[in-house]
Amino acid sequence: MSSLTELSGGPALRQERRVVTEIPGPKSRELLARKQAAVANGVGTVLPVFVQRAGGGIVEDVDGNALIDFGSGIAVTSVGNSAEAVVRRTTEQLTRFTHTCAMVTPYEGYVEVCEELARLTPGDHPKKSALFNSGAEAVENAVKIARYATGRQAVVVFEHGYHGRTNLTMALTAKNMPYKHGFGPFAPEIYRVPVAYPYRWLTGPENCAQEAAAQAIDLITKDIGAENVAAMLIEPLQGEGGFIEPAKGFLPRMAEFAEQHGIVFVADEIQSGFCRTGQWFASEDEGLVPDLITTAKGIAGGLPLAAVTGRAELMDAAHTGGLGGTYGGNPVACAAALGAIETMRELDLPARARRIEEIMKPRLRALADRFALIGEVRGRGAMLAIELVHPGTKEPAPEATAAVAVACHRAGLLVLTAGTYGNVLRFLPPLVIGEDLLTEGLDILEGALSEA
Structure with missing residues (x-):
């Protein structure tokens, strides 16, 4: 101990x-x-x-x-707060430099974090990452990447989901109060479908996964058109919506449907990622391999950092300069992330x-x-x-x-x-x-x- x-x-x-x-x-x-x-x-x-x-x-x-x-x-x-490796690495970085902007003059820490994300996230396919400041930023950029890569506009999200407080992510978020109330109008081309919530499924938990998936797929097919959907975005274990664990089988069925129709399957692991659920990522529980995965929160031991990690061909789709931000992947935050990951491994x-x-x-x-x-x-x-x-x-x-x-x-x-x-x-x-x-x-x- x-x-x-x-x-x-x-x-x-x-x-x-x-x-x-x-x-x-x-x-x-x-x-x-x-x-x-x-x-x-x-x-x-x-x-x-x-x-x-x-x-x-x-x-x-x-x-x-x-x-x-x-x-x-x-x-x-x-x-933990002020974890030894986080303090040590951030202190060392603070004595060197606090900022240059990775889009102006890059630094090794940014690359190291992206390398770690490629190693840790589900799947053994070639992966790349882009770093940002917050979970909402990561989600917005995942949508940007999916839209650019597919040439489509529609985004499918799920009941009870939470994805952030910016204009686009408010539209993606299900709950009105306090996150959305009075802040509209919101971004268009967002479509919400049922999630397999076993406790509140009307016909009971036994058929929840199958019925919820069938309903969601039917709505996507009839109301949107699968060929118009750029991304399907879901939390593998929903956070703000009430820690809803979708009934077993629901997530794999939705991921399968997405793959069949060229839809980018995005796992929002901002709250559930980095060891929180007993695995490095909650997606691993049912063997999901998302096309894109968004992370933040636990990534850097308390410093602001977020990421989109995914299939290299998707991450490379956007034109040079299309992804980024002044503070995204700040060197001190990157040092903190490397310290946090060191701690996660060691302990x-x-x-x-x-x-x-x-x-x-x-x-x-x-x-x-x-x-x-x-x-x-x-x-x-x-x-x-x-x-x-x-x-x-x-x-x-x-x-x-x-x-x-x-x-x-x-x-x-x-x-x-x-x-x-x-x-x-x-x-x-x-x-x-x-x-x-x-x-x-x-x-x-x-x-x-x-x-x-």
Whole structure:
């Protein structure tokens, strides 16, 4: 265990929960008042505690409270905050240069990250990458590449999907509030089809994959025309939509249909990638080999970096100068990514994610047996969730979900909500979190459910 915490930056911060004030405490409330005066109201906050340090599985605020982290900055700090290799490599890079723009004068770090992505992503075909700043940017560029390569315009996305907050990615995203409401009009030629959501499939989970795929293919064929579709874009394990794991068989059938009709199959692995689900990429679970894959979040240990990786002939389709951006593949962010990947390999973080599932999932299922509020436990690896419903029904219970989250926060456990209906509690602990903190966090969750 010591090697795990040392490499993840853990020893500098005691790995124990500590609640010494109400949450948020007086210093955080003072800073919150400053935030409200200076920061746009549209920038929301899940839990207004202001952080001064973080590492391992702990986030420490300015009042001295130490919270157990079940959020990882929304699946970003999978290797822990301030992981040793990330700090070492970024510090070295900072002393050399911070920016030249890779499109002006390139540098080795950019190439190294692209080489790593070619090695790590599914498939043994020739691959190339382009680097960007955010997940939304990666998704937009994947659409650009697919449209250019195919000469087509239509893009197929799926119910409950989330792909970003820019104009195009808002159009790709399913949920209206808070992501899209009032921000239209949106980009055209976006078409949404059903996803195989077993818990809410009307005829039950047994036929979900087959029926959902048939419906989706029928809509594509009749309403759009498969010959007009440039790209099919899906999260192999949906994130903001509620950690929906499509029924087995659905994704391979959709990928097969895409291949048959010359449609670029794009896996959005921004939240599910980089060891989060117990494999390097969630696509691997059913042997999917996407034509393009988008990554961000966990790629660089907390620094802004994103990528599109895919078949070399697709990635090379766009004209020179058609892909890029001033900060895309910033040298410091590239150094951080190389440090994060080093940490993932050295600590075997896919195995660590599977161990987290071994600890958490049985306990969550036991809670579901005890509390009728929990309609379903789902997810893989360290990407797990519970969907809360009114007992005896499948009617979403967003108010209870919010109440449970608040109770967790008060007790010193940072959790996040999600879901199209706002009724999902999602758990994204750092992959380096100690097992004692996992257990304690689940104890707090149990108490919060009892309150609800």
